[in-house]
Amino acid sequence: MKYKKELTLCSPEQFIKLMDTIRKIQAEQDFHEQLKLVAESIVEIKLFERAIISLFSPTMERIDVAWAGLTKSEVQELQKRKPPSPELWKQIFSPQYKISHSYYIPHNTPLNKKIRGIKSRAKPKEFKGGWHPNDYLFVPLYGRSSKQPLGVISVDDPCDKTKPIRELLPFLELFAQETAVIIEKSLLYKRIAEMEHYFKEIAESSADIIVTTDAEGKVRFFNRGASEILGYKPEEIIGKPVVTLYENIEKAKYTMRVVRDSGGRIRNFETEARAKDGTLIPISLSVAILYDENHRFVGTAGIAKDLRELKELQEKAYRDKLSAVLLRHINNYLMGINAIEWKLKEVLTQNLPPAGLKRKVISLFERVKKNVNKISVITTKILESDSKELEKLDIRKIKIPREKIKLHPHAPYKGMKVLVADDEPDIREGFESFLKYLGFEVFTAKDGQEAIDILNSQKKIDLIITDIKMPKKSGDELIKEALKENPHQPIIIATAFMYDSTHTAIKTGVTNIFSKEKPFNLVHLEDLIDKALSRTK
Structure with missing residues (x-):
């Protein structure tokens, strides 16, 4: 052991106390308490009457301090007083003041006056062997890997009343060295814990998916962003195989093979993650293989970005581009x-x-009808198809369905009443003419409120044909009012807007509501009328 010879100069009681204190410092988890143990031990083993231990930052600013042997007023003075500056510490640790591995600043030196320490309670005559109450002794704390002091132990008023000499200092320096190593480790663990907390906070606050695995491929960390995107709570997925988050095991194996073939790291690799509900979510994945200090595989760390919004924007932009091409064709037909x-x-x-004249006019109207039908087919395709289907659409090969108008010499719906609600005059008039041809007595309304007024003024309306988006009152409100009076009211929804099963009208649970996005031909309307009215028979 270093300083073995010099340890014979300390008493057995002091040595036992020294070893016991070192064990206590090692066992202590609280960093500040470790510093207090160091200061208290110096006083307890009767080396010095007072001890102050200061901890330095890398720039030698004081970041923590503990003490022993100070009165309440001396503690207050210590806390009030500005600590020595880094420049002053450099002067203190000058070779001219060095004794053994410590630094002794006599009371009669200019540097002593700069230090301005806490005044000693003792008087000069109480000491022998050259020590003065205003002298200072500093023992720097060096860790095993530190080139500059981690801190310093400041002591005064030696219990043996003598000036420190090279032969007697190693006992205190040994204690300082052992405690410095422990403090260095504690500092390291503290910084590691702070960095882990810092990075965990960053990971938890990230909106992206962050997942780490162990060497067995089991999930170790699953951040808040991953929970929000994939639907798992951390406790549901941590400890489970990471392949759970892939589309299938083959995709997981393929991804890991790509990572290994890319030198243990990939960036922005597009694949899909499987959410808790089974949904496949497009992601951009970055993965790194993790190794320990012996280059043994210990797991992986991955960050993935949810690409759904980006894909939707790309799809919309692509659809808009294709739609613009199709709209130019519509313009040609117009x-x-x-x-x-x-x-x-x-x-x-x-x-x-x-x-x-009749033949000429009919021929011209047939040509108009053909162009109208082409426009109808194109607009329906734009509304119903995705970008891939639109891309394949060949305008020249569009098949125009031929309308086979049913002839009704006896007007099959004669005596029945129909209410048509639409804010487009041409559509109202077109429906009115066709429905009169079928024998209906037709009531028309330009908005939802007018339609409700007509509904309330008539004892019975056999059929309602309504748009959804209208001024004053919407088609939804008209439907709600109609079903309140007659839960079995036949209704046809005719709208140019996208319509699905989550719509308010459909969610009522009524089965005799039919919908078809405009544009649609009148033959199809007649089929819908037949179905709607057959439900009430």
Whole structure:
């Protein structure tokens, strides 16, 4: 043991106390309490009357302090007083003041006056062998890996009343060295704990998925972002195989193979993660293989970004681009209809016999109808298809369904009443003409409120055909009012907006509600009327 020879100069009681204190310091978990034990031990084993231990930052600023042997007023003075600056410490640790591994600052030196320590309670005549009450002794604390002091023990008023000499200091220096090593480890553990907490806080606050695994491929860490995206609580997934979070085991193995083939690290690898409810979520995955100091595999760390929003934006941008191309085709068909209008005006100014005029007009209207049907098919495709289907759409190969108008010489719905609610005049008038042809007595309304007023004024309305988005009152409100009066009221919803099973009207549970997104042809409308009214028979 270093200083073995010099230890013979201390008493057995002091040595036993020294070893006991070192064990206590090692066992103590609280960092500040360790410092207090060091100061208290110096006083208890009767080396010095007073001891102060200061801990330094890397720039030698004081970051913690503990003491022993000080009165209450001396403690207050210590806490009030500004600690020595890093520059002053450098002067204190000058070779000219060095004795053994410590630094002795006599009372009659200029440096002593700069230190301005706590005044001694003793008088000069109480001491012998050269020690003065205003002398200072500093024992620096060096760890095993530190080139500058971790801190310093400041002592005064030696119990043996003598000035420190090289032969007697090693006992105190040994104690300082052993405690410095323990404090260095404690500092390291403290910093590691702070860094772990810091990185854990960063990981927990991240909106992305952060997952780590052990060497067996089991989840060790699962952050808040992963819980929010994938639906698992940490306690549900920690300890489970990480393959649980992949689409299947083959995808998990493939991903790990890519990581190994890429030197143990991948960035922005696109794949899919499986959520708790089974949903596959597109992610951009970055993974690193983790090794210990002996280069043994200990696990993986992965960060994944949820790509759903990005994919939706990309899909929307792509759809918008494709839709713009399709809308140019629609514009061409509208220009064709406009040209037919001028052709019709030309025909009507010609002196043609009635039969010839009729054929010409019918032919022109057939051409208009063909262009209208093409526009109808394209707009339906835009509403119902995804970008991949739109990309494959060939305008030249669009098949226009031929309408087979049913002839009804006896008007099958004669005597029945229908209410048509739509804020578009052309649609109202078109429906009105067709429904009159089928024999209905037709009531029309330009908004939801007018439709409700008509509904309340009539004893019975056999069928309601309504748009959803209308001024004053919506189609939803009209439907709600109608079903309140007659839970079995046949209703057809005709809307140009997307419509699904989560809609308010459908969620009522009524089965005799039919919906079809506009545009649709009148033959199909007739089929819907047949179905709606057959439910009430």
